[in-house]
Amino acid sequence: MASTPEEIQKSVRSYLIVFGALCVFTVLTVAVATWYPLESLIGGHGFDVWDAIVGLLIATTKATLVAVIFMHLNHEKKAVYWIFAGGLMFAAFMAALIALAFNDPIDDPFFYTEPATTSPATTE
């Protein structure tokens, strides 16, 4: 990490560049969501899965810039990487558990009231 005044002076420059980049990305994220010429190009007109992907990609890029430059993850000690990655992985794992809810058989409209004509027992 920057420790001498010269090094810090240098990193101040990178902070300002990142600030500019974050502002540009913010404008971009609003533009792809709301500005007609851009938003209709990504996916269809209006919000769809492509808007979600692009929006989250831009957000992730911004978050990475903040984490790497402002939070000094570009030159941090190993212990910090382990701790942060652990938290991230755990959060991702928990988020993935949502999939279980959407593979729930109760989502199946015939789960309780399967018509007799289509049940495997009678069609076989």
Add this chain to the structure above:
Amino acid sequence: MEIPYIVSPRKDTGLFNSKIAIWLFLASEVMLFGGFFSAYVFLRLGADYPWPERTLPVLPGLINTFILIASSVTVVLAWAALKMRQWRKFQIFMGTTIACAAIFMALKAVEYKVKWDHQGVRLNDYAIIEGHLAYYQDGDEKRERNFISIEAESVTFSTSRHHRPWVRDILAQAEQRGATVTLADDIELLKERGGSPEKVASAGDELELGLLSTLKRAHERARANNSGVRTRNLRQQWAEAKSENPGKRGWELTATVDIDRDAIADDLLDEISSVTFDFSQPVRLDFDPRDIREGSSSSRLRDDTVIAGTLLDSPLHLEYVDAIDFQHLVMRAEHRGIDPETAITNSWLYENHEWVREVWAWHQEKVGALEQRLIDDYGLDENDNPRRVPTDKERYRIGWHDLAEKAVSEGRVELSAIDKIKEEFIGPNYAARGQETFPELEIPRDQIHFESKFTPAWNTFYAIYFAITALHGLHVVGGAVVLGYFLFFGRAMYLSNPEWLANRVEVGGLFWHFVDLVWIFVFPILYLM
């Protein structure tokens, strides 16, 4: 006690201790917010109503994003200034960071306030009307004209659950309308074992909180006594049954063992779970709709108070309607195979209000123009279907921007550019645009399926929106307090050990960056998707 490794790094980790601590904390924060974002995804994928896409005001959200990004830069610059031993610069950058936090929270407060003042009404046919309630002056108090009115004849309070402010309110309303509230029957209670019943109150006694408190105490005392007596008797019955039937298991005896009611009759005290009062004349009482479940001849408050009397017409009066939303109605119609257009023209709103038909016709033209524009710009596919079509929101929701645009196109009301920008923050300017833009509307109570302000109660979108943004807001406040402490009380530490202060600021700054990082996701997910 000296805390080790707060300036110099530990050899094994290569880090000073507080940095390890903050990263552990941030890892837990990642999981906390990860949980909330998961909840968001879960609610959105599972929503059984049209998810309100891009419903929050983008401009304040965008400005708040810039503010947080700027504060993230200033906090890291403050740290850099400390590292270079420039106290004055540190003060300026840290002061700016805290000012940014204050502006962020102020904008957030405005955003919340607009929602808390905005009324939503879902009708029985799932058409949604949004707007601003009418108010009236009640003494010194400004009250919403939204209540359930009952011509009350009697009121029965639950002695243990009655909510004292509501009792006071009923008394005040009765008094205001010249009625007295008196006890319907004498109350005699057996209060001591072996004693005789004594009169606690007489029919005709006026309703007062003291009487209800006395009855509550007597009731709770009797309940405590009676449940003790019953439990002891039941234990005794079990013991006897076990000794009379050696070798039998508990479940085999369950059917035969019970309390011996005759044996305990003399030990029981009188419970009084409710008490009824009569009004000297039928009197109109008004209640907040969320506090009451109304019925034609008897209604129940949330504290189990039962009001006997006739339900009066209690329409909900919207002074300004600022949006009509048929999205939910259309979604339900499509599930049942009904053509959206038919569903809308058969809706209560459309059938009963001329201006709704007029606005809808205007809106149809606008949607037609958009359809044409999308065809002109993106063309048709191989099956001659348009490649791009308007969204359901564009088709079936007429928002306040649309109503304002219509009024302007008809040459009615035009606002200055500054007033228009203000509207993007504080919502439509009802006073300036008036009822010619946002008409008034009276909705009969029996047409209402659900009504609420735009609070977490309105739908799951607002529930998760308030949960995530409020939690984030708390982080902003917490971070600002810590950074403010370094700014206002850090001078002594700076003079004695500047590196220590720099490390503390770095750690506080890491938290602050994390707060920014969360907002970087909150903004697109909640405001733009």
